[in-house]
Amino acid sequence: MTPASSPVPALADAPASVPSDLAVLLGADEPVLASMSLDLDDALRFTFGRLVLTPRRLLAQYRGGAWQSWPLADGMRLHLHDHAGVGCLALDAPDARLVNWRYTLAQHADAARLADAFAREQAARAAGGVQQGQPAADDTPREF
Numbered sequence: 001m002t003p004a005s006s007p008v009p010a011l012a013d014a015p016a017s018v019p020s021d022l023a024v025l026l027g028a029d030e031p032v033l034a035s036m037s038l039d040l041d042d043a044l045r046f047t048f049g050r051l052v053l054t055p056r057r058l059l060a061q062y063r064g065g066a067w068q069s070w071p072l073a074d075g076m077r078l079h080l081h082d083h084a085g086v087g088c089l090a091l092d093a094p095d096a097r098l099v100n101w102r103y104t105l106a107q108h109a110d111a112a113r114l115a116d117a118f119a120r121e122q123a124a125r126a127a128g129g130v131q132q133g134q135p136a137a138d139d140t141p142r143e144f
Contacts, residue, residue, distance in 0.1 A: 022050075022052065025067055025069070027056070029055075030055060032052055033055065033121065034110075034114040034116075035052045035110070036050070036103070036107055036110035036113070036114050037050060037051075037107055038051055038060070038062065038107070039106070040086065041102070042100070044102060047063055049062035049063065051101055051114065053114055053118055055072075056071060057072055058070045058078075058091060060099075060101060072122070072125070074122075074126060076091065076093055077122070078115050078118040078119070079115075080112060082105060082108065086102055086104065087102065087103045087104065087107065087108050087111055088100055088102050089114070089115065
């Protein structure tokens with residue numbers, strides 16, 4: 001997984017619910033729309049990670065390491081699927097798969113909420129280039 005962008009300037013007054021290591025990466029007008037825990041790595045070993053959606057990008061972190069970022073762009077899709085108890089979110093650009101995130105089915109409801117929020121953001125972007133930037137009532141991040 002190769003990060004597609006670099007961090008943005010720090011935000012001094014980030015919401016208390018956003019971890020400080022993430023808050024320093026978010027722009028002043030970049031709310032967290034949805035998030036989920038990632039509990040499997042690419043080799044399907046148990047781990048701890050986080051996946052976060054903002055109006056601008058998806059951010060991921062595993063085991064307290066560096067955050068990686070994928071800016072949202074027209075034509076991107078986030079696919080949700082599962083097989084044999086392992087869920088997968090796959091981020092695709094129009095011409096290539098960018099990244100996969102794996103999780104146990106215990107995280108499936110949060111993954112579905114994040115995928116729905118992503119679809120709404122992309123639909124708003126396609127409808128006029130204006131991002132909604134507001135979490136739906138059921139997309140409020142549960143915890144980080």
